[in-house]
Amino acid sequence: MRDGLGKVSILVWKDLLTEVRTKDLFGGMFIFAVLTIITFNFAFDLSGANRAASGAGAMWVAFNFAGFLGLGRSIALERDRGSLDGLLLCPVDRGTIFMGKFIGNLLFISLVEVISVPIFGALFNLNVFQPALFLVLLLGTVGFAAIGTLLAVMAASTRSREVMLPVLMFPILLPVVIASVRATTLILTDQTRDLAPWLNLLGAYDVLFLAISYLVFERVVEE
Amino acid sequence: MKGKRGDWVSNLGLVLGVLTGITLAVGLYLGLVYAPMDAIQGNAQRIFYIHVPMAWVAFLAFFVVFVAGVMYLWKRDLIWDQVARSSAEIGLVFTTLVLITGSFWGRPIWGTWWTWDARLTTTLLLWFIFLGYFMLRAYAGERSRAATFSAVIGIIGFFDVPIIYLSVDWWRTLHPQAVISVTGASMPGQMVVALMVCLLGFTLLYGYLMVQKLGIERAKDQLIDYQYALSEREAEGVIAV
Amino acid sequence: MSNVTYLFVAFLITWLVISAYLWMLGRQVQNLKDEVESLTEGTELNPERFAATPLHEADAKAAGQR
Numbered sequence: 001m002r003d004g005l006g007k008v009s010i011l012v013w014k015d016l017l018t019e020v021r022t023k024d025l026f027g028g029m030f031i032f033a034v035l036t037i038i039t040f041n042f043a044f045d046l047s048g049a050n051r052a053a054s055g056a057g058a059m060w061v062a063f064n065f066a067g068f069l070g071l072g073r074s075i076a077l078e079r080d081r082g083s084l085d086g087l088l089l090c091p092v093d094r095g096t097i098f099m100g101k102f103i104g105n106l107l108f109i110s111l112v113e114v115i116s117v118p119i120f121g122a123l124f125n126l127n128v129f130q131p132a133l134f135l136v137l138l139l140g141t142v143g144f145a146a147i148g149t150l151l152a153v154m155a156a157s158t159r160s161r162e163v164m165l166p167v168l169m170f171p172i173l174l175p176v177v178i179a180s181v182r183a184t185t186l187i188l189t190d191q192t193r194d195l196a197p198w199l200n201l202l203g204a205y206d207v208l209f210l211a212i213s214y215l216v217f218e219r220v221v222e223e
Numbered sequence: 224m225k226g227k228r229g230d231w232v233s234n235l236g237l238v239l240g241v242l243t244g245i246t247l248a249v250g251l252y253l254g255l256v257y258a259p260m261d262a263i264q265g266n267a268q269r270i271f272y273i274h275v276p277m278a279w280v281a282f283l284a285f286f287v288v289f290v291a292g293v294m295y296l297w298k299r300d301l302i303w304d305q306v307a308r309s310s311a312e313i314g315l316v317f318t319t320l321v322l323i324t325g326s327f328w329g330r331p332i333w334g335t336w337w338t339w340d341a342r343l344t345t346t347l348l349l350w351f352i353f354l355g356y357f358m359l360r361a362y363a364g365e366r367s368r369a370a371t372f373s374a375v376i377g378i379i380g381f382f383d384v385p386i387i388y389l390s391v392d393w394w395r396t397l398h399p400q401a402v403i404s405v406t407g408a409s410m411p412g413q414m415v416v417a418l419m420v421c422l423l424g425f426t427l428l429y430g431y432l433m434v435q436k437l438g439i440e441r442a443k444d445q446l447i448d449y450q451y452a453l454s455e456r457e458a459e460g461v462i463a464v
Numbered sequence: 465m466s467n468v469t470y471l472f473v474a475f476l477i478t479w480l481v482i483s484a485y486l487w488m489l490g491r492q493v494q495n496l497k498d499e500v501e502s503l504t505e506g507t508e509l510n511p512e513r514f515a516a517t518p519l520h521e522a523d524a525k526a527a528g529q530r
Contacts, residue, residue, distance in 0.1 A: 150375070157368060164362060168376065171352050171380075172352070175390035222371070266468045274474075277478070316485050319481070323477055324478060328474065435486075435493075446503070
């Protein structure tokens, strides 16, 4: 177990180091997320009492889109550099590779969120510095990254990979989107009483699909 | 295909086909004529007798895709992929019909072609998952990769559909909104009979279509194997094609 | 549109789609048969032509026909 943990952290560290050196992913994702949020401000009427609901929706859409961007590009980069094949040659358990990729993706997207959320709060004049909100962000992002890591590897082996990933992910991710947006809206409008079912749904989704992705990953990379 | 096995299969197909035809004919008579007209919804309610059985078939087909996907990932035998993609195609056809008939039922009853209630939304998402299944197959390239990837989608989708339903249902009910519900009141016996017969008829139709489609998909894979064998022989100079 | 019209159109579409699908399946069967025929033409796999011919004779025959 300790050995596995060590290998996972090495994998994650490799990805982080690569990103710091090349800055390929993070900048693009972050700018994309903020621009999407800004566009939504003009798409919806966000001055009135609906601010929290529409704002929550806008925020999660922005993070999802930025996430697609990041996932797609990170896998494409790995393939182009051949580093995925290199990884597979190492005597590492496939599940460990998955965990490494998953945590790496989780960290990237979380980083984008951490910086975007205060900006979002400022632009929409909403109090975002609530611990419950960070919990929802975490749960939602875990679900996204779990399925996303698996599906990105699959989509990368196909012909029209930029389109394939969102097409596959949107329907599968719907419960996460619904639950995250609802939960965020409740938090931003101080209705945290009704939060529990949504958090449970997110938690269950995360556990289930993390497990499935972990188990299935080996088969997927064999191809 | 020739041989004893082929005869057995085509006999099964014939029997199923005849049974399907008879059951559907009876069921439709029951639904259109025998069953009483709904007091509130009028005759449009009779769409129910094809809409509900087809929804059942769509989900049955999806379940088969899931099981076949698991079996393929486990056993690596192409027969499971043949079963999966046959069932997925039939499932896609029926899901499309469920959505269309649902719209034609909803329009006179609810006054709208569509509403985002849990059942309809889940069916729509199922349609997109089926679509993703085939898109992935089309773009995945070689046979075993297409089979593996689509098996994964089938498995993920199967676990996801109930969660989708739950989340949409909560989204509607935990949030104040006009709730439109389909008639949940107990049905008179005649309606139940008509529904059951139609359910059986459409299930038999699924079985018939599966037999046909599976035969086609098996033949397709065998053909690919033949072509490969022939091209190998050609390369070795044994035959000139 | 009266209620019955909706019923009628829904049924019509359903049976049209199912019939079209059945027809498509029939077409696929036919296409496959044609393809098997064209592929095995001139080889020992074609049962009509080479029912009792051993392999090398069949290949020589096929080569001779070209």
